[in-house]
Amino acid sequence: MARGPFQFRRFSTRLICLLLGLLTAVLAAVYFLISQANLQNAIDHSESNLELGSRVFDRAILQRIESLANSASVMSQDYGIRSVLLQDKPDTATLSSNLKSYTQRVHAPVIALFDADGKLLANSEAGMDNENQGPFAWLIHKAAAQDKDLMTGFAYLNGGLHVLVVKPLYAPYPEIAAWFGLAFPIDEEFAREIKRITLLDVTFATVDEAGASRLLASTLPGSDTRELLPVVADNVRHPVRVRTLTLGGARYVTLLKTQELLGGDSPVTVVLQRPLASELAAAHDLGNLVVLISLAALAVATLAALWIARGVSQPLQLLAGHTKLVATGDYSKRLTLRRVDELGQLAAAFNQMTAGLAERDRVRDLLGKVVSPEIAAQLLQSDLKLGGEEREVTILFCDLRNFTGLSETMAPAEILNLLNRYLDRMSAIIEQHGGVIDKFIGDAIMALFGAPVTLPDAASHAIAAAREMARALNELNREFAAEGRPTLAFGIGINTARVVAGNMGSKTRLNYTVIGDGVNLASRLEALTKEPSYDTPIIVSEATLRAMSDPPPSRHLGDVKVRGKVESVRIYALGAKGESQPPFRS
Amino acid sequence: MPARILAVAAALVFGLTARAEELVKVVVRTTLEGKPVADAVVSATPLDHPAPPPANVTPVEIEQKEQEFRPYVTAIQVGTTVNFPNHDTVQHHVYSLSKPKRFEIPLYQSGASQAEVFDKPGVVTIGCNIHDWMVAYIVVLPTPYFAKTDATGAAALPPLPAGRYRLEVWHPRAPAPLVQEITSDPSKQAVLDFSVALKPDKRIRRAPGGRSNDY
Helix, strand or coil: CCCCCCCCCCHHHHHHHHHHHHHHHHHHHHHHHHHHHHHHHHHHHHHHHHHHHHHHHHHHHHHHHHHHHHHHHHHHCCHHHHHHHHCCCCCHHHHHHHHHHHHHHHCCCEEEEEECCCCEEEECCCCCCHHHHHHHHHHHHHHHHHCCCCEEEEEEECCEEEEEEEEEEECCCCCEEEEEEEEEECCHHHHHHHHHHHCCEEEEEEECCCCCEEEEEECCCHHHHHHHHHHHHHHHHCCCCEEEEEECCEEEEEEEEEECCHHHCCCEEEEEEEEHHHHHHHHHHHHHHHHHHHHHHHHHHHHHHHHHHHHHHHHHHHHHHHHHHHHCCCCCCCCCCCCCCHHHHHHHHHHHHHHHHHHHHHHHHHHHHHCCHHHHHHHHHCCCCCEEEEEEEEEEEEEECCHHHHHHHCCHHHHHHHHHHHHHHHHHHHHHCCCEEEEEECCEEEEEECCCCCCCCHHHHHHHHHHHHHHHHHHHHHHHHHHCCCCCCEEEEEEEEEEEEEEEECCCCEEEEEECHHHHHHHHHHHHCCCCCCCCCEEEEHHHHHHCCCCCCEEEEEEEECCCCCCEEEEEEECCCCCCCCCCCC | CHHHHHHHHHHHHHCCCCCCCEEEEEEEEECCCCCECCCCEEEEEECCCCCCCCCCCCCEECEEECCEEECCEEEEECCEEEEEEECCCCCEEEEECCCCCCEEEEEECCCCEEEEEECCCEEEEEEECCEEEEEEEEEEECCCCEEECCCCCEEECCCECCEEEEEEEECCCCCCCEEEEEEECCCCEEEEEEEECCCCCCCCCCCECECCCCC
16 A cells, blocks of 8 residues: 555654654744744844933933033133133133143033134134034024023034034123033044943944935944945935844844934934844843753653553554454454553453454354254354244255164263264265254254255255265274274165244244154155165155256155155155165166 | 102102103013013113213212122213222122123222222123122113112103103113113103013022022
8 A cells, every 4th residue: 555654654653753743843833932032022122222322322422511511610710711801802822722721621622712792712722713613603602592501512523523512601690701612522432432331332424415424433343334334324314213234244233313413414323233142142042942952852752752652552563463363263362451541441342352252153163063054154144033934955864773772782982982973974974965964863863955055956965965974884884893893774764845944942042943744754764764675774755856856766665654644655765675885876 | 869769759659740851760570470670770862962971970889798799780871980899708809701891800808999980881790700699780871861670660760851862771681672762751751661571580599508699
């Protein structure tokens, strides 16, 4: 038989495949889900980290602004600066040198002083041109207009991105006598400081109106920034606050925020990034653990499947072996399964079945011995019930001569032995010719031809059997003589008649037999062989000869009056007068 | 000065008229709440004839007491001398970086006094270099016709001869002076109402432990 991919010769293979398949699917699903959850979790966590980093960044800027504002407040109280400002024409060189000394005092790289109208008075860096003054002037204008004592913004000073702080010089408060302008650069160092605090990579980049992106500062390696710049350019066109990027083969969760600049310059994009790998590190360990546990689970499942399969297939194999034995007719073996589950029940049922089969076979065997095999088959096939059918049967009666006298001179065991050998021989011949032993009546045999099994030309078979029996008796007698035992002689009566055949007896005990006048006549004919005048061991009725397709030569013996019948019956001997020894003439 | 205000007030209350010059009274209130605005300087600069020179050349005083300038707002005519007596227990360092008058009076003792002449019109903000909260305003005016509003927000100008005037109301917390042209008619007396949107009072609160301010 062709086997498909999922047909297994062995139950254990099927069970292992099924169990491992299911388990693998479940574990793979679990691993996949855990991985997905971990990834999502890492991204979410990174995002919250980035939002936190974004706030830290804002806070860092704010702190610097506050620091510069405080510095400006201190400077506004500087007596030296005031003294110069009291002059009718303030000496700007003095002021500039004073401011320069302040750049070191307050750690602000750029300090400028403007008059109340926003005109540059002095500057810590020589040569602050108009372009660089512009953003300060704009902030001063805005602060004055809004009556604010602090104004800040992002702008380029000398090409570098700076945070600008403008703070009034009050003389006295709230009268504004001048403005301080301070600035600190948003450069690599600032980016590194933000990274120190937040552990995030920081990049500042800008995209001009033509779409060309320019890197201002970054903590990323140069190769990664080159990959990042197009993303920044894309973000300007389609802002997405948080993205996941791959830079230099590593995945980064990335936050992009835009910082507007003073004076209409293109805004600066602040990029905060966290490598996903650092966030996934813990999840990675968990993933490995899951894989390890999965493998262990698979191994255990394999062992469990093998154990279960053995537990099932071993008894099944045992059962299969026993079934084969039973099929060959060996009912001697019994299954021994020490278990109470279904297999144990099956074994018990199997044992019961084997016992039942053995019992049935024994009964059948016994039946075959007690009754003829054909009758036994008839009995086993039909549901046993009383009643019969009328059919034409040839009845053969065979009885030993003078057996009663013989039995008196011999030991019973000897007699039985003798009788059994004789009956055994005769029965075999009858059965060979399709006859059925109806019963043994002491030393007599009653045999049927044509019942219970229909037999074509039953009469001929009966005659042939009778001839053979006579030859067999001669043979048997030679054996008996050789053994020093007495010899036997029999008489056979054969009649063919319509009789009633069927099961007869009581409801609990019945026999398959035939009854009718024809049966009695056969018995009469057998008895008539004792008549010396007939001088024949076999007497056949006219009905039998008529029933034969090819009646043999026969000798008419005369007419016999049968009891209870008006007409007499013509009887015949087979062969010539006195021919009692086989072979009979045919 | 209080006596004069009292007289003007009495005249207003009793409806006294028949003067050679018009009595112009100005009431300044806040725009939103209508509260009276004190310390507003109301001045009338003649447009048809030159302003007369200061009639009263007596120096004005801005004293330093309890680490404050008193008064908070002083209006003077151009050319007036202002004395800055120190009536305090500590030294002060009075200065101004205002354009009309840049000056400083370096630390000077209690009991001492320094004078400065204010010869250019404009607002001069006075501070103290060592006490950040001290502030005073001197409004230097090119006209003798001016007055300062009292706690009720009212100020009565000196009698104005007939003619056109540029009426200006200045206050330290007003974003800009309020300006209005008026014509003086001696047969009448006018009450002019001004409303001004004051900026928040940003004067520095003195550090706790010091005396409280009664702003």
